[in-house]
Structure formats: structure tokens, C-alpha cells
Amino acid sequence: MxxxxxxxxxxxxxxxxxxxxxxxxxxxxxxxxxxxxxxxxxxxxxxxxxxxxxxxxxxxxxxxxxxxxxxxxxxxxxxxxxxxxxxxxxxxxxxxxxxxxxxxxxxxxxxxxxxxxxxxxxxxxxxxxxxxxxxxxxxxxxxxxxxxxxxxxxxxxxxxxxxxxxxxxxxxxxxxxxxxxxxxxxxxxxxxxxRSRIRKRRRHIFSQSRKTRKTPPKLGPVRRTSQISILQVADNAQAAKLAADMFAGENWRVELCHDGDSALRKLTGEEHYDLLVVDNDLPELNGLELIRRARRITRRRRTPIIMLSASDCERDAWRAGVNAFLKKPEQIDELPTTVARLLTDKSNDG
CATH class of the missing domain: 1.25.40 (Serine Threonine Protein Phosphatase 5, Tetratricopeptide repeat)
Incomplete structure (x- = not known):
């Protein structure tokens, strides 16, 4: 207020x-x-x-x-x-x-x-x-x-x-x-x-080569050779389906967990995930606690995490370690662009 x-x-x-x-x-x-x-x-x-x-x-x-x-x-x-x-x-x-x-x-x-x-x-x-x-x-x-x-x-x-x-x-x-x-x-x-090593920037597409000027290639979205893997943790079947529909047009593999405990078991395992989408309203282990525990796992410390929540817990979410917070239902349509942005940031950071 x-x-x-x-x-x-x-x-x-x-x-x-x-x-x-x-x-x-x-x-x-x-x-x-x-x-x-x-x-x-x-x-x-x-x-x-x-x-x-x-x-x-x-x-x-x-x-x-x-x-x-x-x-x-x-x-x-x-x-x-x-x-x-x-x-x-x-x-x-x-x-x-x-x-x-x-x-x-x-x-x-x-x-x-x-x-x-x-x-x-x-x-x-x-x-x-x-x-x-x-x-x-x-x-x-x-x-x-x-x-x-x-x-x-x-x-x-x-x-x-x-x-x-x-x-x-x-x-x-x-x-x-x-x-x-x-x-x-x-x-x-x-x-x-x-600081981590700064990677050389690509030559601007309008720059003139010292030898010959080549026609610049068409720029498109960066694609990985392997498929993007996302772990989605949501108890609400309707919310899970809505997110799945949003991701349908992308080349992303989405794995769904319905509760925090099963998601934590997956995160402590060896499975690779490029990004996590976590709903806060989960049975047993809630989303905030799941994120806190995930950040204690060495291999998950840099994994981008998005939290979805209908409650006013954004401050707690940032403290827990999220990379983005979306309020339900008004910001749910921003999920695909937020995922894409975080994946791009992760790729740029190396």
C-alpha cells in the first residue's frame, strides 16, 4: 500500500x-x-x-x-x-x-x-x-x-x-x-x-569489411543444437495446460511436476533443466521453499527461475532467488516472452 x-x-x-x-x-x-x-x-x-x-x-x-x-x-x-x-x-x-x-x-x-x-x-x-x-x-x-x-x-x-x-x-x-x-x-x-571474460561483440551488420564487403546474413533467433528443457511445477491442471499451450509453438521440452516434493527430487538428480517455472501455490512444499532449496543445489544456482503467484509475495520471491516474478492472472500472458528473455540472457552470460 x-x-x-x-x-x-x-x-x-x-x-x-x-x-x-x-x-x-x-x-x-x-x-x-x-x-x-x-x-x-x-x-x-x-x-x-x-x-x-x-x-x-x-x-x-x-x-x-x-x-x-x-x-x-x-x-x-x-x-x-x-x-x-x-x-x-x-x-x-x-x-x-x-x-x-x-x-x-x-x-x-x-x-x-x-x-x-x-x-x-x-x-x-x-x-x-x-x-x-x-x-x-x-x-x-x-x-x-x-x-x-x-x-x-x-x-x-x-x-x-x-x-x-x-x-x-x-x-x-x-x-x-x-x-x-x-x-x-x-x-x-x-x-x-x-568479471568473467568479455566475449567479443559480433561485427555490426552495416560495418564495412577491410577486404570485401559481404552481404550480411539474415538474423534470426538463436537456436541451440539441443532442445531446451523446462521443468514446470504447478498443482493447478488448468494453469499447467495454459502454460503448455503457450509453449506449444516453441521447440521446448516441458516436464511437469504437480507438487514441490517431487520437483525437488528431480532437481537433486542429474537431469538437466535450462529453466524452471514454479507456481507458488503447491501442496506440501510450496514454491518459495522449493526455490530456496533449489538455490542451495550447486548445479541449480544459475538456472533461471520464474515464479507465478496469485498472492502478493514478490519480495519474498526475489529473496528466495527468482529471476522473474509474474502475477497471476494478469501477467500470465507474459510467460513465453519472459522465458525467451531469460534463456537469451543465460546464453549471453555463457
């Missing part, structure tokens, strides 16, 4: 959620609800209440042993209350958040860390910073600390992407990989050696 601009409604829902969760023992969920409630108050201009709720969210998360929940709440303070928070305190909050989120695998969290670092760095250029800088020499090293945290995030993303800048950019939430390349070239040139 907050993302849609329905702040008042979001505040009301978060308030009721907090009241209900306070009576139970789901403290990690309570911390998330408190964070959402705090963000809503900040966007409504009630900054004292927002600060109180976010600080309580941090306390609850830390007490329950949820460092990522505490770290995300601290990032919310920087994002929503930077104008109401003294610069030295923002520095301290960011450093603490970066430490708490050091092991996070959530691409959205990585993107928020970088954005918050930039926001705090902007604060260093203010008059307030200039006044503090003369009194506290630690300020002089803060930019280096920010760069160090940023470098660690980029290095981890590149490692998880096995050197592929395109995939690392996606993991970090960049819209285009050129943004990540620019950051590496300008601020972290030593990370260039962690």
Missing part, C-alpha cells in the same frame, strides 16, 4: 497488525510490522512517532535474534528520517546497518544499502558536516568506510553471479548492467579482475 501511495490506509493496516502481533510470539514479524508502521508515520509527517516505532522495531528484531530485520529498520531511518536526524547519528546508523546486513542475500537490501550510503555521503557535503569535520577526524575516513561497504556488496554480487556483470546488476537491483560497470570502473577498478 505504501508503494502505491495509499499511506493513510497502509498506516491503519500496519497499526492493526502491530496490535495483533503484540499478543503473540512472532517477534520477527512484529519487527517488520513496526518498521512498516514507522515508515507510514514518516510519510504522513509524524516524525517523532516514526522514530519511536522504528527504534522499537530495531529493539524487537535484535532481541529476537533477527539482525537483518534490525538492519532493515535502521535503513528505514536513513531513508525516511535523514532530514530529522543529525549527520553524526546517520553515520553511526549506517555503519551499524551495514554490519547487521553483512550476510544478507536479499538483492533489494543490497540496493538499499548502496542508496543509503549515497544519501549519507550527500550529507557529508552539508554545512553541518563541515562544522563537525574540523572537530572529529573520523569523518575524514567515513567516505572510505562507505566505499569499503559498497565494494563488499559488489564483490559478493559478482561472486554469486560467477563473474557475470549482467546477473550481478540484476541481483543488486540495477535496471541496467551499465550502471554497475560504471561504478566498478570509477570507484572499484580492482573488481574488474573478478
Amino acid at each position: 505504501l508503494a502505491e501511495g495509499r499511506v493513510s490506509e497502509g498506516e491503519r493496516v500496519a497499526r492493526y497488525a502491530v496490535r495483533g502481533l503484540e499478543k503473540g510470539d512472532e517477534q520477527a514479524v512484529l519487527a517488520e510490522a513496526l518498521t512498516t508502521h514507522g515508515v507510514a508515520h514518516a510519510r504522513l509527517g509524524d516524525y517523532p512517532s516514526a522514530k519511536r516505532l522504528l527504534e522499537r522495531a530495531i529493539e524487537v528484531a535484535e532481541t529476537t535474534g533477527d539482525p537483518e530485520g534490525a538492519g532493515r529498520a535502521k535503513l528505514s531511518i536513513i531513508e525516511e528520517l535523514s532530514g530529522q536526524t543529525p549527520a553524526p547519528q546517520l553515520v553511526s546508523i549506517y555503519q551499524s546497518a551495514a554490519k547487521l546486513l553483512k550476510q544478507s542475500q536479499d538483492p533489494l537490501t543490497s540496493k538499499r544499502l548502496i542508496a543509503c550510503a549515497q544519501k549519507v555521503i550527500e550529507g557529508l557535503r552539508t554545512r553541518e558536516f563541515q562544522a563537525y569535520e574540523a572537530k572529529d577526524l573520523s569523518w575524514a575516513s567515513f567516505k572510505r568506510e562507505i566505499r569499503k561497504a559498497e565494494k563488499a556488496l559488489l564483490a559478493r554480487a559478482l561472486r554469486d553471479a560467477e563473474g557475470s556483470v549482467t546477473k550481478a546488476a540484476h541481483l543488486l537491483g540495477f535496471k541496467h548492467h551499465q550502471s554497475l560497470i560504471s561504478i566498478i570502473n570509477i570507484r572499484h577498478k580492482d573488481l574488474l579482475k573478478t
Whole structure:
């Protein structure tokens, strides 16, 4: 709701959620609800209440042993209350958040860390910073600390992407990989050696050969010599048939599983799959948990995964490790083009 601009409604829902969760023992969920409630108050201009709720969210998360929940709440303070928070305190909050989120695998969290670092760095250029800088020499090293945290995030993303800048950019939430390349070239040139080998681009079809100009061949879709193999996991027979009909015009072999457990058995085996299409609503092992477990299997870590879901679980899906999320039923017709795009990206990444 907050993302849609329905702040008042979001505040009301978060308030009721907090009241209900306070009576139970789901403290990690309570911390998330408190964070959402705090963000809503900040966007409504009630900054004292927002600060109180976010600080309580941090306390609850830390007490329950949820460092990522505490770290995300601290990032919310920087994002929503930077104008109401003294610069030295923002520095301290960011450093603490970066430490708490050091092991996070959530691409959205990585993107928020970088954005918050930039926001705090902007604060260093203010008059307030200039006044503090003369009194506290630690300020002089803060930019280096920010760069160090940023470098660690980029290095981890590149490692998880096995050197592929395109995939690392996606993991970090960049819209285009050129943004990540620019950051590496300008601020972290030593990370260039962690990139996978860059393949030579094909000569443009309009370029003139040094010897003779040949008629350029007609460009068509890239075809593999072997048939594309897709594992589709769906309990709903109608949804499975709809997807099969969409794939009918392609040279793709589609194997169907009706539950998460049988799909996991296939994924732990030796069968090769170029791509997985997973419905979240599955009996026994649900789609999100299936994806989490698939990403722990070495040979499946780079396999593209598309999740289909009628529920609002996109954020959880990205955390689990999907490459694309399609909401049912409104985005179901995008499935074939999404499959084709991910297969092309995989081919380009080598």
C-alpha cells in the first residue's frame, strides 16, 4: 500500500497488525510490522512517532535474534528520517546497518544499502558536516568506510553471479548492467579482475569489411543444437495446460511436476533443466521453499527461475532467488516472452 501511495490506509493496516502481533510470539514479524508502521508515520509527517516505532522495531528484531530485520529498520531511518536526524547519528546508523546486513542475500537490501550510503555521503557535503569535520577526524575516513561497504556488496554480487556483470546488476537491483560497470570502473577498478571474460561483440551488420564487403546474413533467433528443457511445477491442471499451450509453438521440452516434493527430487538428480517455472501455490512444499532449496543445489544456482503467484509475495520471491516474478492472472500472458528473455540472457552470460 505504501508503494502505491495509499499511506493513510497502509498506516491503519500496519497499526492493526502491530496490535495483533503484540499478543503473540512472532517477534520477527512484529519487527517488520513496526518498521512498516514507522515508515507510514514518516510519510504522513509524524516524525517523532516514526522514530519511536522504528527504534522499537530495531529493539524487537535484535532481541529476537533477527539482525537483518534490525538492519532493515535502521535503513528505514536513513531513508525516511535523514532530514530529522543529525549527520553524526546517520553515520553511526549506517555503519551499524551495514554490519547487521553483512550476510544478507536479499538483492533489494543490497540496493538499499548502496542508496543509503549515497544519501549519507550527500550529507557529508552539508554545512553541518563541515562544522563537525574540523572537530572529529573520523569523518575524514567515513567516505572510505562507505566505499569499503559498497565494494563488499559488489564483490559478493559478482561472486554469486560467477563473474557475470549482467546477473550481478540484476541481483543488486540495477535496471541496467551499465550502471554497475560504471561504478566498478570509477570507484572499484580492482573488481574488474573478478568479471568473467568479455566475449567479443559480433561485427555490426552495416560495418564495412577491410577486404570485401559481404552481404550480411539474415538474423534470426538463436537456436541451440539441443532442445531446451523446462521443468514446470504447478498443482493447478488448468494453469499447467495454459502454460503448455503457450509453449506449444516453441521447440521446448516441458516436464511437469504437480507438487514441490517431487520437483525437488528431480532437481537433486542429474537431469538437466535450462529453466524452471514454479507456481507458488503447491501442496506440501510450496514454491518459495522449493526455490530456496533449489538455490542451495550447486548445479541449480544459475538456472533461471520464474515464479507465478496469485498472492502478493514478490519480495519474498526475489529473496528466495527468482529471476522473474509474474502475477497471476494478469501477467500470465507474459510467460513465453519472459522465458525467451531469460534463456537469451543465460546464453549471453555463457
